[in-house]
């Protein structure tokens with residue numbers, strides 16, 4: 001179980017996340033919704049500790065995540081795998097090797113550096129690709145894949161980390177409608193088939209309502225809704241997004257800001 005208690009993050013005088021508190025039950029699929037700039041990404045990044053909280057505490061299965069550093073923090077990032085809008089694959093490497101990167105903590109460094117991955121890990125990585133119908137792409141360079149295929153590779157890489165929690169930060173923001181469905185189905189499969197808890201930032205209310213069993217609504221850094229999708233009325237959605245009824249009916253919301261690849265921000269690719 002994930003406990004978030006009074007979590008805040010300030011950038012200068014601006015509070016990107018203000019006093020967020022909630023508990024996430026194991027095995028749930030939680031959508032974090034809200035307009036651009038609401039604090040969704042900062043919230044997820046704090047849980048993974050890519051961003052340090054200014055105040056508050058994160059606990060997971062009794063462990064104080066906010067207090068972790070060094071090797072303990074790296075271990076936490078394996079348990080809480082992050083999926084990014086821009087996929088964060090190594091384009092010049094083949095798909096199988098990208099997925100094997102998710103096993104990097106379980107093999108001696110010399111083996112991964114030399115590309116001498118244990119056969120067992122290759123089997124695990126291929127099986128993960130098969131889960132998402134892309135095993136046939138194993139030998140292709142990641143940069144030659146479509147966005148939807150790349151995001152499925154990123155999800156397979158997260159899966160082979162054997163995480164307990166997946167934090168997906170706008171995973172479908174760069175994808176067309178068909179690939180959006182394919183990627184959301186892949187996340188749903190991870191959640192339902194493997195029982196891995198998923199927290200997913202989404203701009204589309206329609207998608208959030210379709211895939212998530214709980215929604216956390218954010219506006220201006222604060223949590224303004226926390227409940228089942230069926231309890232998120234159009235009136236509440238209007239308040240969260242500051243939109244009119246027609247826009248809510250269309251499921252259209254402010255587009256996310258394009259993000260720099262996390263690698264460019266110095267973040268760990270599959271941390």
Ligand SMILES: Nc1ncnc2c1ncn2[C@@H]1O[C@H](COP(=O)(O)OP(=O)(O)OP(=O)(O)O)[C@@H](O)[C@H]1O
Pocket residue numbers: 011015016034035036037038039040041042043255256257
């Ligand atoms: N590194 C940073 N430095 C300064 N301000 C930041 C930083 N990261 C986020 N912010 C600010 O914090 C606020 C929340 O940003 P955040 O990216 O968490 O929102 P979001 O809901 O994920 O938005 P989007 O949907 O557009 O991705 C915004 O006002 C943003 O400009």
